[in-house]
Amino acid sequence: MVELIISEKPSAAEKIAACFGKPTLKRLNGVKYWEVDNGRILIGSAVGHLFGLKKTERFYPVFNLEWQPSYSGKGASFQRPYFQTLKSLGKKADTVTVATDYDLEGEVIGLNIVRELLGLKDANRMKFSTLTSTELQEAYKNKAKTLNWGQANAGVVRHTLDWYYGINLSQIISKSLSVVLNRYQPLSIGRVQGPSLAILAEREIEIKKFKPEPFWQIFANLWLNSQKFQAVHEKDKFWKKLDADKIFAKVKDKSGRISEINKRKQKVVVPVPFDLTSLQIEAYRIFKYSPAMTLKIAQTLYTKALISYPRTSSQKLPKALNLKKIISKLGTNPTYQETAKEVLATRLIPKEGRKSDPAHPAIHPTGERAGTLEDPVRKVYDLIVRRFFSIFGQDGERETTTIKLDIEKESFKFAGTITTKVAWQKWYGQYARRKENELPQLAVSQVLKQNTELAAKETQPPARYNVASLIKLLEKQNLGTKATRSQIIETLVKRNYIQSNPMEVTD
Structure with a gap:
């Protein structure tokens, strides 16, 4: 009995082969594969998707598709030797085990090799989350006797829907724009790409429609132990300059007296593991x-x-x-x-x-x-x-001290925050650093000198999304997958739909 184990990438195949002890490296069509146990186990590799969906009818909209080898596509000729090698190894094998990444894409890669390349209906399936020898050995020992058909079918449906949306809608918008421009102008759109671009475009419209409103703020600038602190009037924003001018004239450069000191502690909670x-x-x-x-x-x-x-x-x-x-x-x-x-x-x-x-x-x-x-x-x-x-640590603690300053019966506030308990932050090291803004020792009724500032400002439009905030929003709205969201952003940039970071929609 000869078994063929199929990995998703050559580097993973090498790790799988190594977990068996002393594999023998072989080459076929210039492609590496490994033999174990005197040739009774063969470990071969794909290079990602070896098959892609292609249309079987000429005119759009297209809904009849089939899986065809990807190596005939632009820039994919390097896949042909891997395709041929797996086909040759498959002819020697009595059983096949799929050891691609255990997710929708990995399942589709394995399914297509099993079904389209090797002509089989099913195969064994290894499940692992790391490429350590110990886990690979356990995954091989406990391999399932069938593919994960839930993942496989879900992956095929997603690929099919992506094709329906992407190709058909791209054709429609390209033709529509070409008619308006009186020249052919190709455009692309996709099931996730379109909504992602719409989110950015809607924010861009908000920004362009935004009309700033003027407001004024009054600050009392304090120098405490050679460090500058800035107290702001408790009203914060004044929408009428006349009101701001009156209070500014009333308090200008007058000394203030501390009327209240409030301290509030807050937990700095332990973070959760990364997804x-x-x-x-x-x-x-x-x-x-x-x-x-x-x-x-x-x-x-x-x-x-x-x-x-x-x-x-x-x-x-x-x-x-x-x-x-x-x-x-x-x-x-x-x-x-x-x-x-x-x-x-x-x-x-x-x-x-x-x-x-x-x-x-x-x-x-x-x-x-x-x-x-x-x-x-x-x-x-x-x-x-x-x-x-x-994540094995305890919650830390921060303390915020808020000072209320009375200047000519007008109330101003300023604050400082310091870390009072370092716990998990010690183990997270430099990545847990927060700004420390420590106030000097102050007391109620203490008199402080200040110089007053009247600042003219205006309201700001909503901020553009940066790559991180967009990824977070896409996840919240369940657009795309954890694996494809970053790729969607890269695609929008490459197609010149967006530019810069924060991201701005192009004309």
Whole structure:
């Protein structure tokens, strides 16, 4: 009996082969594959989708489609050797096991290889969330006897709907615009691309229609221990300049007396584990990496077996992961040794979020040795590791002190906020830093000198979306998938529908 195991990418095939012990590297059509157990197990690889939907009728609208090899498409000729190699290996095999990524896209990739390339109706299925040898061995041992048909059918439906929307609507809008312009002007639209662009266009319309309104604010500028603080009149915005002028003249450069001091403590809650969207948002906040760049880096870390599968919407870490073992392995890295030791001294109960994903847990490090990583990859890996540590911590605490200042019976307020308890933030390191604005020791009835400022301002239009805020909104409105949202934004940029960041819709 010969078994063929099919992975989604060559790097994953190599990891799967290695988990069996001492695989033998072979080549066919210039493509690598591996043999194990004296040739009784063959491990081959696709390079993403080897099949794509093509129309079988000439005129639009088109609703008759079929799966055809992708290598005939523009820029896809590199796929042909992989196609041919898997076909040849399939002829030798008595059984087939699909070991592509365990999500909708991976299921469709596996389904098409099994059905369209090998001519089979079904296959075994491996399920794994990391490419570590231990998990791959378990996935092989416990492989299902059938594909995940729920995922497979859902993936096929999504591809089909994307094609119906994208190709047919693109043809319609291209023809309509070409008639108006009296020349052919190709345009593209899609099931998710269209609504995403509409969100941005609607915001652009809001901005262009916005009419600013003038208002005035009165500030009392204070210098306390050589640090500037700014107290604002309790009314905040004055919509009539005459009202602002009267109070400004009344309080101008007059000393004020502290009438109240209020302190309020607030928790700094432990963060939850990363899912893909929150990782993309956090990497943008800290490093200004685009969501697409973050996903690419996370995929690299996954194929190196350093993190779990990144295309997940889960914020949960099941006990079966053996979190203690992961932390202990991370502790063998001198960079994380001290933090790992502190985390291991806790009860090891992770903070979890609401979101779950039946296919994969939250993004987490595997504990495997990282070795030397390129700077952007190292930064994202460090962010993931430190976030993982921090979810085992306790809530921190911040304290805000609000001062009420009386100037000629007019009330002004200013405040300062400091961290009073560092807890999980210590393990999250530089990524948890917040601005500290500490007030000096002050007392009720204390007199403070000030110089007064009357500032003329106007209301601002709603802000344009940046890549991170748009990704967050798309997820909230259930547009696209965790894996495709960043790609949609990249597509809108490439097609010159939007530009810059924050994103502005082009004319």
